[in-house]
Amino acid sequence: MSTKKPLLMLSIGRLLCCHFGHRLHISRRITNHIKEYSCSRCGQEMTDTANGFVADLTPRLQETNTFLAKIHERRRNRKMILKAS
Numbered sequence: 001m002s003t004k005k006p007l008l009m010l011s012i013g014r015l016l017c018c019h020f021g022h023r024l025h026i027s028r029r030i031t032n033h034i035k036e037y038s039c040s041r042c043g044q045e046m047t048d049t050a051n052g053f054v055a056d057l058t059p060r061l062q063e064t065n066t067f068l069a070k071i072h073e074r075r076r077n078r079k080m081i082l083k084a085s
């Protein structure tokens with residue numbers, strides 16, 4: 001019984017998103033220009049791509065974003081050290 005109700009809510013959320021579009025909010029900032037988004041209605045995750053479009057967050061794109069976040073963090077730390085000295 002408990003498994004049916006979330007499934008029904010999920011399908012209504014997806015139906016609303018199909019008609020009215022997703023309600024995206026930023027779930028993670030990767031760099032200044034690349035972000036990950038999550039839909040507050042259906043929970044679908046999306047990300048900015050290198051082309052400037054928003055695409056579904058696939059495991060491959062998630063791995064790429066994690067790698068980009070590491071590089072961005074390392075560069076930001078390096079700039080902070082240079083400014084301090």
Ligand SMILES: [Zn+2]
Pocket residue numbers: 013014017021022023039040041042043044
């Ligand atoms: Zn949605």
